[in-house]
Amino acid sequence: MNTAQRELLVRCLDAVAVERAALAADDVDSEVLVLDNASGDGSVGAARAHRTVDAVIVNRQRRGKSENDTLLLQRAQAPFALLLNEDSELRPGATAELLRALREDGSAGAAGARLLRPDGTPQACAWRFPTVATALAGALCLHRIVTVQSKGSATRGVDWAQSAALLVRTEAATQIQWFDPQFFVYSDEVDFCKRLAQAGWRTLFVPGAVAVHHEQLSTDIVPEKRIVELSRNRDRYMRKHHSRAAAWAVRWLTAYTYFVRSLVAVVLPRHDPRRYRHHVRATLRPQEGEGLREAAYEHDKGEARV
Numbered sequence: 001m002n003t004a005q006r007e008l009l010v011r012c013l014d015a016v017a018v019e020r021a022a023l024a025a026d027d028v029d030s031e032v033l034v035l036d037n038a039s040g041d042g043s044v045g046a047a048r049a050h051r052t053v054d055a056v057i058v059n060r061q062r063r064g065k066s067e068n069d070t071l072l073l074q075r076a077q078a079p080f081a082l083l084l085n086e087d088s089e090l091r092p093g094a095t096a097e098l099l100r101a102l103r104e105d106g107s108a109g110a111a112g113a114r115l116l117r118p119d120g121t122p123q124a125c126a127w128r129f130p131t132v133a134t135a136l137a138g139a140l141c142l143h144r145i146v147t148v149q150s151k152g153s154a155t156r157g158v159d160w161a162q163s164a165a166l167l168v169r170t171e172a173a174t175q176i177q178w179f180d181p182q183f184f185v186y187s188d189e190v191d192f193c194k195r196l197a198q199a200g201w202r203t204l205f206v207p208g209a210v211a212v213h214h215e216q217l218s219t220d221i222v223p224e225k226r227i228v229e230l231s232r233n234r235d236r237y238m239r240k241h242h243s244r245a246a247a248w249a250v251r252w253l254t255a256y257t258y259f260v261r262s263l264v265a266v267v268l269p270r271h272d273p274r275r276y277r278h279h280v281r282a283t284l285r286p287q288e289g290e291g292l293r294e295a296a297y298e299h300d301k302g303e304a305r306v
Contacts, residue, residue, distance in 0.1 A: 001068045002086035003037040006046050008214055009086040016084070017052035019095040026096070031055075035072055038062045038300070062296035064184035066192075069163065073173045081168050087214040088115075088164045097209035098167035101155050109172030109201030110193060112161025113209040114150065123213055126150035126158040126205040129194055130237060132246050135253035139260075150205050158205045160193035165211040172201045184293040186226075187233035194241055224278055229291035231282035255283040 002009045016032055023030050034047040035057040047056045057071065073081050080102060082095060094113055101111045115125040126149040128134055137146035149158040166189065176195040179188050193203045234254070238247035262276035282289060 001035045001037060001065065001072065001084070002039060002043050002047070003062070004039040004041045004043065005086045006039070006041050006043045009034070009043050010046055010050070011089050012084060012086050013047070013050045013052055015090040017050075018092055019090050020052055022093065023095060023099075028099070029078075031077060033057060033072055033075055035059065035068050037068060061300045064181060064188075064293065064296070065163075066179035066183045066185070066188040067181045069188070070178035070181070073168060073170060073178055076170050079170055081170050081173075083163050083166045083168060084211075085164045085213075089212040089214065090165065091210040091212065094165070094209040094211055095167075098165075098206050101204050101206045101209075102167060102169055105202065105204065107200070107202050108157075108204050109169045109196040109199075110161065111155075111167045111204040111206050111209075112150075112158075112163075113165035113211045114205070114207040115162065115164060115211055115213040118212060118214055122150070123215075124148045124150050125162040125164070125213075126203075127160060129159040129197075129241075130190065130234065130250065131242070132249045132253070135250040135257075138257045139253045150207075153207050155204055155206045155208065157202050159197070159203065160190050161203055161205055163189035163192070164213050165209070169201070172196055172199070175199055175201075182236060183233050184229060184291070184296075185233070186230045187237045191237055191240065194237075223275070224289070225291050225295050227275070227278050227282045228286075228289040229293065231279070231286045232291055234283075235286035251283055251286070255280045258283060 020030050020032065031054050032052050033055050034053050036044045036047060036059065038059045038061055044056060044058055047053050069083050072083065080099060098111045098113060102108050112126055115123040117123050128147050128149060134147045137143050176199050180191050183191055196203060235247060235251065238250050258276045258279035262273045262280065265271035265273040265276055
């Protein structure tokens with residue numbers, strides 16, 4: 001899936017082409033679909049011209065990530081579908097590793113790759129499901145020890161894995177009715193993996209499958225709309241799967257964690273206290289402010305006026 005990131009999309013597809021050739025050498029058939037989310041930056045033409053792309057789905061209006069991933073899963077003509085963001089660049093052999101993991105574990109409905117930042121450092125990409133306990137761990141600075149599950153070198157079961165590079169068993173996705181469109185972006189894969197678990201499916205973390213995550217959604221200096229959307233959907237997940245009291249507790253514990261970070265950021269280089277303060281406000285009032293959903297509406301309105 002791509003939203004106005006032509007250069008990253010081409011890099012992603014170049015890596016996919018290498019993966020596809022390797023799969024073909026192992027007699028594995030594959031299909032490459034690109035969903036363009038009303039980009040307007042030449043991404044559609046670049047995708048159609050790329051040697052490895054079989055079909056391009058073009059949204060005339062911007063839709064949420066959950067809707068787009070659902071559409072891709074519904075269009076998939078195979079028992080497994082690899083969901084990739086345009087800012088994910090597969091390392092050679094990643095697809096085969098993910099495929100091997102799901103084939104060997106018939107109880108697994110999804111498998112996530114190990115993610116690296118562009119400088120090669122590991123990025124946390126699998127976690128325990130959000131609860132009051134995980135929020136408390138964050139408040140006590142124990143998040144990396146208690147909550148992060150993307151550790152070690154062996155394939156293992158985790159609660160949820162990031163969908164930047166996530167191989168999904170289409171049977172499992174169909175059973176749980178795909179992604180919930182209420183999650184425009186953020187927490188969509190958390191909810192997806194939670195419902196997989198409720199239906200008896202496991203999610204795997206596969207460290208042998210590696211992707212470089214360029215994180216184009218995290219590059220704003222003060223990304224207010226992204227912070228609002230993140231907070232809104234964190235709260236939506238808690239209210240959907242937990243009690244109102246638990247959702248309230250998570251709000252306050254998470255806000256406290258960001259407040260402490262805002263204080264520490266004053267003296268740390270390359271940390272912006274304004275960003276953490278905005279997290280505090282958005283976490284305590286998740287239904288206020290404009291998020292990415294509203295930004296998409298504004299984009300569509302602007303395009304309609306042109």
